[in-house]
Amino acid sequence: MSKIRTLRRAAAVGATALALGAGLATSATAAELRPIGPNSSATVKDPCGYYDWGMYRHCDGGSGSTVMLDVQDIFRNIYHVCVRPGVTNLQGGIRWRVIDAWWNGGVGCVPGFYGQA
DSSP states (O other), X not given: OHHHHHHHHHHHHHHHHXXXXXXXXXXXXXXXXOBSSTXXXXXXXXXXXXXXXXXXXXXXXXXXOOEEEEEEETTOOEEEEEEOSEXXXXXXXXXXXXXXXXXXXXXXXXXXXXXXO
């Protein structure tokens, strides 16, 4: 009888430890995924470049440079958009869903939508 009680107690302690460990892991993950700026939904773990539904993160290493991008919509049309460092929503000005974007080599442009290529 005492052996069964000991096994139950060990199982309860193990389950509690597992739940606490999961809670600590969740809070650490939430801390790592803090927003970068006050108006940004991007987080520290977001990659540089095109990453999510028309979003582009320009990582400039602190230089403040702007870059010209080629932005592609769902029908493979290409548009030019200049972005500053940080996260930019590329969908503005483009009628159809943006599916990709890449740096085309241009630097030092004025941020904004430049139209179809």
